[in-house]
Amino acid sequence: MSNAAQLDRRAVRGRAVRVGDLAIGDGMPVAVIGGQDARWLSLRGHHGGIPADEVICRARAGWDGPLLVEPFSAADLDAIARHADGVVVGAAWMQDFALVRAVARLGLPVIVQRGRAATLEEWLAIVDYCVAEGNDLVVLCESGSRTPLEGVPLDLTLMRAARERSGRPVIASIGGGDGGADDGVLAAAAVAAGADGLLLDPGAPPAVVIAAHEAATVLAPLVRPEAPATLAEARAAIDRVDAALATLLERRVALAGTIQRLKPVGGFQGRDMERERRLVAAMACRAPRLGEERLAPVMNAVIEAGLRLAEAERGDARLRSHGSPDHA
Ligand SMILES: O=C(O)C(=O)C[C@]1(C(=O)O)C=C[C@@H](O)C=C1
Structure with a gap:
């Protein structure tokens, strides 16, 4: 691999975003959200039918570590502010600007999934909305395009460009809820392409979680030189x-x-x-x-x-x- 092709991890260091005690974009390691590093939970499936407090507290009861929550609507945000360490703006909500603004105002780290048909410019514009609300703690999450495939149709070129253009950490949503990501290929490709983290579907089976951690642990040192500053x-x-x-x-x-x-x-x-x-x-x-x-x-x-x-x-x-x- 040429030096030019190697990722300059130091460039992102200053932009690392901390979710609880997990740093995303701090060079290494690659964070696995939905695995051992952090959990996340989507309230979309409940359609507001179950109080957000109840759902989040249930998730909290079994997990002390960093917890991210995707709201179903703005009504969930108070509960998220009380119990979560960060917020996921789901792909389907990316262009709900009122929701994005309200999320940003919580002051928690925000993971912005790219809408399925969103261009790079439209995606990066959401960062500006967050910053305009005084929230600089933004992570971009590539979560696939519209083409219906069995796995997540990730656009890794776009993910790389988002990282370069925004200077912010990027993660890749690799799915896994349907068991489709357990060969680790997508996780490995995302890590090789420079992802600072991997987002697994909540409830991804153990084989998927293990494959993601393997890609993050074993592949990353081969494709990314590190420049540690402390012992x-x-x-x-x-x-x-x-x-x-x-x-x-x-x-x-x-x-x-x-x-x-x-x-x-x-x-x-x-x-x-x-x-x-x-x-x-x-x-x-x-x-x-x-x-x-x-x-x-x-x-x-x-x-x-x-x-x-x-x-x-x-x-x-x-x-x-x-x-x-x-x-x-
Ligand atoms: O290539 C072989 O002939 C092997 O037996 C393998 C191997 C090795 O481990 O690489 C082991 C012993 C030989 O002296 C040379 C190489």
Whole structure:
């Protein structure tokens, strides 16, 4: 990836929006709303039939963390101000300017979903409405276009442009309520495109939540360089890189195991030092600061761990096929 293609996370740092104790747009990590980082709740389904206080208090009872609420109408706003940490202006309400203004006046962070047919200009204009009411705590949420598809038809180019043009955090609404986002592809695409957060449908099943967190944790460090300023931030950033590294190591060890089964002579006996030298040289091109000399012992340890595991697993398989020693 070229430097130009890399996202400058620092540019957004000053614009981070805090929802409860969750910072959205603070570089990293990518926030998962509807997952472990924050919950949200829509009052639209109730059509004002159940008092907002009651619905929000029920959600609050089981959740101490950041809570965002989407109103059904302006009548819900007092209850939202009492119990919520932020407000979601749903896509269908984006151009209800009176509602947007009233929401902004609460002074809580506002997540503005893009209306299904709204242009970039129309979407960004809503930020101005909020700012005009004295509320600068705005996050933009891309939530898909009109084309009816099974998943959310996200416009990630538009999301990127919104981030660049507004200088504000952007998140992507990836759905999941119908189970459609559990392969993590949409979450990964949104993270790669620079989303500061992912918004899952309330009630998204655990597989969807896990896939979103995986994209946020494992993919983000690969596609976004970080510039931590404090020890705690730097350690958190290293933890994210280690999560990605561990995922790749686990994958590597599985592949190395397959190779040992496919080779005429596998394991330590069939070691190929020339192949190892070549793979270290290729890796050094991607890790020039470490270089071949420093990488070689690292990869030697990785390769030997893989060979030891492959031999142990082969031994286990043999034992299983011949019966355990106790029964031999
Ligand atoms: O490529 C192979 O032949 C392997 O067995 C895999 C592998 C590796 O883990 O990358 C392991 C041992 C060999 O010495 C070389 C490479």
